[in-house]
Amino acid sequence: MKQNLFSSTEALNKSFAERIVKILEQSIAENGRASLIVSGGRTPQALFAELSQTDLDWSKVVVSLADERWVDTNDDASNEKMVRTHLLKNNAAEATFIGLKTDAEEAKDGVDSCINHLTQIPRPFDVVILGMGEDGHTASLFPCSAQIGEGLDRNNQNAYLAVQPTTAPNWRMSLSLSALLNSRQVFLHLQGDKKKAVLDQALAGTDEFEMPIRAVLNNTDVELMWAP
Ligand SMILES: O=C1O[C@H](COP(=O)(O)O)[C@@H](O)[C@H](O)[C@H]1O
Numbered sequence: 001m002k003q004n005l006f007s008s009t010e011a012l013n014k015s016f017a018e019r020i021v022k023i024l025e026q027s028i029a030e031n032g033r034a035s036l037i038v039s040g041g042r043t044p045q046a047l048f049a050e051l052s053q054t055d056l057d058w059s060k061v062v063v064s065l066a067d068e069r070w071v072d073t074n075d076d077a078s079n080e081k082m083v084r085t086h087l088l089k090n091n092a093a094e095a096t097f098i099g100l101k102t103d104a105e106e107a108k109d110g111v112d113s114c115i116n117h118l119t120q121i122p123r124p125f126d127v128v129i130l131g132m133g134e135d136g137h138t139a140s141l142f143p144c145s146a147q148i149g150e151g152l153d154r155n156n157q158n159a160y161l162a163v164q165p166t167t168a169p170n171w172r173m174s175l176s177l178s179a180l181l182n183s184r185q186v187f188l189h190l191q192g193d194k195k196k197a198v199l200d201q202a203l204a205g206t207d208e209f210e211m212p213i214r215a216v217l218n219n220t221d222v223e224l225m226w227a228p
Pocket residue numbers: 039040041042043044066067068069079130131132133138139140
């Protein structure tokens with residue numbers, strides 16, 4: 001794995017935003033449009049603010065989520081709310097956003113709708129930005145969940161699955177590993193020494209069910225973007 005280690009968040013965000021824009025621009029030039037799959041949580045917020053100001057034809061970019069918490073889109077835990085607040089503003093307000101949360105009461109009843117919406121997202125995904133939890137989960141592929149086998153199954157034809165973590169709140173909707181692997185460029189975006197230590201632990205072992213991030217590390221040319 002190529003490891004891009006920066007000395008500050010500011011340096012990382014600037015360089016990372018430039019890389020993302022370059023890949024999306026190339027795809028727009030070649031295909032007329034591009035896709036950007038982003039993660040939720042805290043880590044990407046400052047990057048999104050930087051990205052939102054970049055000079056890109058955002059009207060040709062489709063933005064969607066690697067995973068979502070099954071909460072109202074106005075809830076502070078909603079990844080969609082975070083993306084709308086930090087990314088879909090300034091120049092990036094022109095992007096098309098495909099959220100994962102539907103009106104379905106339960107996440108499992110929203111899977112088909114997410115799969116249907118997938119037709120609106122250019123594939124292979126051009127850029128996927130993944131995060132990682134301290135338990136080694138990525139997207140919402142949680143090691144503690146009963147659904148982890150389905151999520152990591154490379155032959156799984158379903159791009160999305162409903163996941164219930166037992167170590168974190170809320171049912172989730174997540175892209176499956178097989179869908180994530182169908183991407184041109186995957187980045188792993190981490191911040192802080194603790195996350196770096198978790199990554200080193202993942203790199204030192206092989207059990208993907210113990211740390212699902214290993215399934216990504218083992219199967220793609222994922223690039224690490226890290227700052228202290
Ligand atoms: O629950 C989630 O956690 C991970 C990591 O979040 P962070 O706050 O530690 O950056 C995130 O990548 C994922 O999208 C999110 O739903």
